[in-house]
Amino acid sequence: xxxxxxxxxxxxxxxxxxxxxxxxxxxxxxxxxxxxxxxxxxxxxxxxxxxxxxxxxxxxxxxxxxxxxxxxxxxxxxxxxxxxxxxxxxxxxxxxxxxxxxxxxxxxxxxxxxxxxxxxxxxxxxxxxxxxxxxxxxxxxxxxxxxxxxxxxxxxxxxxxxxxxxxxxxxxxxxxxxxxxxxxxxxxxxxxxxxxxxxxxxxxxxxxxxxxxxxxxxxxxxxxxxxxxxxxxxxxxxxxxxxxxxxxxxxxxxxxxxxxxxxxxxxxxxxxxxxxxxxxxxxxxxxxxxxxxxxxxxxxxxxxxxxxxxxxxxxxxxxxxxxxxxxxxxxxxxxxxxxxxxxxxxxxxxxxxxxxxxxxxxxxxxxxxxxxxxxxxxxxxxxxxxxxxxxxxxxxxxxxxxxxxxxxxxxxxxxxxxxxxxxxxxxxxxxxxxxxxxxxxxxxxxxxxxxxxxxxxxxxxxxxxxxxxxxxxxxxxxxxxxxxxxxxxxxxxxxxxxxxxxxxxx
Amino acid sequence: xxxxxxxxxxxxxxxxxxxxxxxxxxxxxxxxxxxxxxxxxxxxxxxxxxxxxxxxxxxxxxxxxxxxxxxxxxxxxxxxxxxxxxxxxxxxxxxxxxxxxxxxxxxxxxxxxxxxxxxxxxxxxxxxxxxxxxxxxxxxxxxxxxxxxxxxxxxxxxxxxxxxxxxxxxxxxxxxxxxxxxxxxxxxxxxxxxxxxxxxxxxxxxxxxxxxxxxxxxxxxxxxxxxxxxxxxxxxxxxxxxxxxxxxxxxxxxxxxxxxxxxxxxxxxxxxxxxxxxxxxxxxxxxxxxxxxxxxxxxxxxxxxxxxxxxxxxxxxxxxxxxxxxxx
Numbered sequence: 001x002x003x004x005x006x007x008x009x010x011x012x013x014x015x016x017x018x019x020x021x022x023x024x025x026x027x028x029x030x031x032x033x034x035x036x037x038x039x040x041x042x043x044x045x046x047x048x049x050x051x052x053x054x055x056x057x058x059x060x061x062x063x064x065x066x067x068x069x070x071x072x073x074x075x076x077x078x079x080x081x082x083x084x085x086x087x088x089x090x091x092x093x094x095x096x097x098x099x100x101x102x103x104x105x106x107x108x109x110x111x112x113x114x115x116x117x118x119x120x121x122x123x124x125x126x127x128x129x130x131x132x133x134x135x136x137x138x139x140x141x142x143x144x145x146x147x148x149x150x151x152x153x154x155x156x157x158x159x160x161x162x163x164x165x166x167x168x169x170x171x172x173x174x175x176x177x178x179x180x181x182x183x184x185x186x187x188x189x190x191x192x193x194x195x196x197x198x199x200x201x202x203x204x205x206x207x208x209x210x211x212x213x214x215x216x217x218x219x220x221x222x223x224x225x226x227x228x229x230x231x232x233x234x235x236x237x238x239x240x241x242x243x244x245x246x247x248x249x250x251x252x253x254x255x256x257x258x259x260x261x262x263x264x265x266x267x268x269x270x271x272x273x274x275x276x277x278x279x280x281x282x283x284x285x286x287x288x289x290x291x292x293x294x295x296x297x298x299x300x301x302x303x304x305x306x307x308x309x310x311x312x313x314x315x316x317x318x319x320x321x322x323x324x325x326x327x328x329x330x331x332x333x334x335x336x337x338x339x340x341x342x343x344x345x346x347x348x349x350x351x352x353x354x355x356x357x358x359x360x361x362x363x364x365x366x367x368x369x370x371x372x373x374x375x376x377x378x379x380x381x382x383x384x385x386x387x388x389x390x391x392x393x394x395x396x397x398x399x400x401x402x403x404x405x406x407x408x409x410x411x412x413x414x415x416x417x418x419x420x421x422x423x424x425x426x427x428x429x430x431x432x433x434x435x436x437x438x439x440x441x442x443x444x445x446x447x448x449x450x451x452x453x454x455x456x457x458x459x460x461x462x463x464x465x466x467x468x469x470x471x472x473x474x475x476x477x478x479x480x481x482x483x484x485x486x487x488x489x490x491x492x493x494x495x496x497x498x499x500x501x502x503x504x505x506x
Numbered sequence: 507x508x509x510x511x512x513x514x515x516x517x518x519x520x521x522x523x524x525x526x527x528x529x530x531x532x533x534x535x536x537x538x539x540x541x542x543x544x545x546x547x548x549x550x551x552x553x554x555x556x557x558x559x560x561x562x563x564x565x566x567x568x569x570x571x572x573x574x575x576x577x578x579x580x581x582x583x584x585x586x587x588x589x590x591x592x593x594x595x596x597x598x599x600x601x602x603x604x605x606x607x608x609x610x611x612x613x614x615x616x617x618x619x620x621x622x623x624x625x626x627x628x629x630x631x632x633x634x635x636x637x638x639x640x641x642x643x644x645x646x647x648x649x650x651x652x653x654x655x656x657x658x659x660x661x662x663x664x665x666x667x668x669x670x671x672x673x674x675x676x677x678x679x680x681x682x683x684x685x686x687x688x689x690x691x692x693x694x695x696x697x698x699x700x701x702x703x704x705x706x707x708x709x710x711x712x713x714x715x716x717x718x719x720x721x722x723x724x725x726x727x728x729x730x731x732x733x734x735x736x737x738x739x740x741x742x743x744x745x746x747x748x749x750x751x752x753x754x755x756x757x758x759x760x761x762x763x764x765x766x767x768x769x770x771x772x773x774x775x776x777x778x779x780x781x782x783x784x785x786x787x788x789x790x791x792x793x794x795x796x797x798x799x800x801x802x803x804x805x806x807x808x809x810x811x812x813x814x815x816x817x818x819x820x821x822x823x824x825x826x827x828x829x830x831x832x833x834x
Contacts, residue, residue: 046549046574050562053786143705184581186692189612189666198587198615202579321702322718330695331550337794408577409584448692455689456661456705 005356006129009058013360019062020364026066027368031376033067034074037084037211037402041071045331057339058357064335065361068328070369072271072308073117077376080109080300081383082395084215084402088206089271089307091437092279094214096292096299103295106381111241112297113304114373116253120305121366123257124264124312128319129359135313136320139265144452145463149470149477150266151446154273156477157280158438169435172426176439177446179204186448199411206272206440208403208416213433215399216420219392221427245297252282252298256305263306264313271310271328272441278306280438293434312362319355536596536770540571543760544592544600546585548578552694552714552794553601556628556758559790563781581668583609583616590617594765596774599625604756607810607817608668611827619814622761624806625771626778629796631712631756632732633674634742636725638707646682646728646748649708653684663697663706666690667826670756671697674710676820677754678731681745701725712756713739717795731755738795757813758796759806775803 013019026048033044048067052060075087080097093113100109127135142150158173159166182193183203194200256278263274282302283292292299314329322333386394403416426433457463465471541564543557554576561572577585582605592598602622609616635649637660643649653660662679664671671694679686689706691697694715701709701716702724709716713736719725720739729745730736731752745752760778762771781787782800791798801809821827 042549043576046554046558046576050558053562140703143700143703183579185666187666187690189581189668191613196614198580198584201581201613201615202584205579317699321699322722334550334555337555407579407584408575408588409579411579411584452689452691 005352006359009353009356009360010363013062013364019059022059022063023066023364023368024372026063027070027365027372030067030070031074031077031369031372034071034087035077037078037215037398039405040087040207041068041075042328042331043405044068044071045328045335049335052335052339060339061336061357062361062364064332065358066365066368068332069121069311069362069365070372072311073114073304073369073373076113076117076304077110077380078398080113081106081380082215082398083218084395084398085210088210089275089310091210091272092275092303093300095279095434096294096296099293099295100297100300101384105295106384107377108241108297109300110377110380111374112246112300114370114377115246116256116301116304117308118366118370119253120257120260120308121311121362123254124261124309125359125362125366127261128312128315132316132320135261135265135316139317140321141469142266144449144456145467145470146473147266147449148446148453149464149473150263150273151442151449153473153477154277154280154438154442155446156480157277157284158435158442169432172432173435173439176436177443179209179436180440180443181447186444187451199414202407202409202411204415204440205406205412206437207406208412209419209440210437211399211402212416212419213423213436215395216416217423217427217433219395220420220424222388222392249298249301252301253305255281256302257309260306260309261313264310265316270314271307273445274306274310274313275303276438276441278302315358315362319358536773537568537570539597540573541568541596542573542575542598544585544589544598545574545576546578546582546600546602546606547576549576553603553758555794557601559787560778560781563784563787564777567777567780580615581609581613582606583613586617587615589761590621590763592763594763596762596766596770599760599762599774601758602761603631603758604670604673604813604817605668607813608673608821611818611821611831612668614828614830619810621764623764623766623771624803624810625760625762625774626782626803627799627801627806627809628758628760628782629791629798630732631670631714631758632730632736632797633670633678633710633754633756634713634730634736635678635728636701636709636711636716636720637728638701638704639724639726641707644726646745649728650682650684653686657685658687660707661687661689663689663691663700663709665694665697666692667824668821670712671710673817673820674712674731674754676824678710678745678752681750681752714795732797736795737792737797754816757809759810771803
């Protein structure tokens with residue numbers, strides 16, 4: 001029944017030029033808004049929501065979905081070209097995307113991001129259509145202990161996510177966890193590390209921290225060598241990738257997409273967690289982990305696929321249960337409610353057409369993003385032709401605008417400036433900054449759910465082992481941590497020639 | 507070469523720095539520039555929806571664009587401070603609810619309520635008590651009996667201290683004569699999720715976030731803490747009907763900084779009330795299960811004072827009032 005509704009709606013939309021025009025318009029707006037640092041997908045939706053007040057519900061969904069899906073990829077454009085993540089979910093895209101752009105492969109990086117994003121989105125959509133009831137059941141098994149275990153898993157993955165010493169990465173990661181505690185505690189509303197100042201009471205928002213750590217720190221690093229080194233502009237290079245290059249990364253795309261869909265389907269985990277786990281996982285599995293962070297295409301492909309797939313994933317609890325998976329779907333739900341459509345458990349039976357509308361809208365939006373995105377790459381890479389001294393000014397301005405716009409709070413600009421300096425110092429000292437971002441994303445999730453789990457169990461830690469999903473996740477964490485130890489032991493006990501083989505990273 | 511680069515940089519910096527210097531001229535014909543509505547919660551929440559719907563109507567009524575600014579952080583205090591510190595010219599107004607009353611006593615950095623001038627009262631958001639379906643407890647009497655036999659058996663999901671569902675979770679069990687085990691969640695959406703996944707068995711959420719689930723039968727509403735039945739839940743009795751005198755509610759009102767000239771304030775009041783009473787807003791409000799009760803400036807101020815008297819003793823008993831803000 002759902003499938004026939006799906007094809008009916010698809011035919012209706014796809015053959016109506018006005019609808020296709022609307023999709024194109026929504027996609028363009030989403031791409032541009034998503035690419036502006038500080039305007040997240042959430043805000044793009046909220047800004048454009050009043051435009052849809054006068055529209056028919058189906059048309060409004062189509063338009064909003066186009067904006068939403070394209071803004072997810074749009075966030076990667078500024079991440080790759082300017083090292084400024086436009087949305088929290090594109091944090092990991094810039095780690096490898098920006099070095100690629102600097103070495104004249106901006107077009108390639110954008111193409112990788114776009115294709116991975118489209119593939120991830122399609123896989124997420126396919127899983128949404130086919131598995132929504134199953135995955136919704138899976139998602140409801142996730143309670144506080146499971147959330148805590150997922151966050152722990154992510155923190156273990158962080159030690160694989162950066163170059164150099166695992167110990168240093170872990171220490172930096174835990175600094176990030178501690179920074180995540182600043183502000184009002186999510187469970188008791190008590191103040192922590194705020195010194196009773198308004199600025200610290202707001203907490204350290206992820207976006208200003210990331211913009212400072214990556215964007216501003218990059219400018220400061222470049223200013224150190226300014227004038228001394230001849231600053232050649234990076235070549236634009238080829239835009240089009242050989243198809244073989246893309247298809248050979250199908251495994252990476254598939255893994256990223258699956259991680260994205262599942263994490264996205266877990267209510268409240270959201271895309272930022274999905275991309276961090278996908279990135280850490282891919283680096284861990286890679287034959288060449290040291291190339292990550294220096295412009296490895298897999299470092300762009302994995303988080304992009306996960307990011308886009310998590311959209312499909314986060315729609316699962318929204319459509320099947322009426323529970324928004326993250327803030328973005330919460331805005332979407334608000335927009336739908338304005339049009340008198342409340343997602344919820346009654347939806348599949350009461351209005352299958354509405355569900356089909358959403359599916360078709362996602363599909364058309366993905367295709368439209370691919371087409372328009374490919375067309376925009378040529379124009380977007382021209383950004384790299386801007387002379388560096390001018391570019392730095394632009395980036396600095398965008399750093400300030402982006403940090404301010406996220407909460408309309410000037411304090412966030414000071415946070416951004418502080419973390420710009422911290423990022424600069426870290427880079428000078430050779431310390432990795434990525435784990436700091438990891439810690440800041442995962443720390444609060446871990447802490448909140450750990451504490452709530454212990455409240456539920458009246459203080460007994462066995463709650464984490466009694467529940468199968470959290471027990472399995474914790475077991476995987478233990479294995480990941482102890483494997484190097486066993487390898488080291490084996491290396492000590494065996495002759496030297498085996499050492500070389502077993503020395504490859506996990 | 508270096509100097510030229512630096513000069514170029516300086517030149518562009520100067521241009522960029524000059525951009526915001528657009529002088530704003532005051533005039534007596536209000537409004538003659540866009541009105542900004544401050545929302546202290548992120549985009550997508552209940553207050554945000556109210557502001558955007560209302561802004562849409564207000565812009566046609568007042569003939570000027572209406573901009574929504576989400577000034578978030580610090581439990582809403584950052585945004586409230588933004589409103590209080592804004593120039594009292596009527597161009598910066600905001601949406602507030604119970605949270606701002608709590609914060610005014612819990613956080614020394616939150617603005618005190620006398621820095622605010624109510625402009626219009628929009629709606630009541632009565633407290634309610636929900637329970638998961640399938641537990642064999644469908645009525646308030648059964649719930650009270652179950653709670654009296656084992657208070658730890660049913661856990662309640664609610665906001666952290668100061669949020670509206672926390673206040674409801676203080677008031678409702680006290681009046682029912684039961685002890686409630688409270689589990690905090692950062693916001694209404696996670697609380698709904700916890701209720702549906704079964705991590706908690708009951709919740710003290712207001713009606714809008716649970717209306718769809720109540721209609722679907724996945725949870726039962728045991729009582730509503732208002733004088734009249736909730737318009738969207740006509741079959742659910744109030745607590746009063748069931749013999750417990752519990753009336754507690756959050757509210758949504760429009761406020762501005764203290765000192766807006768009376769003419770401007772009066773014009774805002776009239777236009778806001780017209781917007782609240784417009785068909786478009788009324789229909790949308792009904793769909794999202796709001797209980798509209800449009801009131802003017804004076805009545806809104808009375809309501810605010812009444813809320814303050816309700817919340818302060820609760821916070822004081824819970825030991826949440828900041829030492830400097832304790833009343834003698």
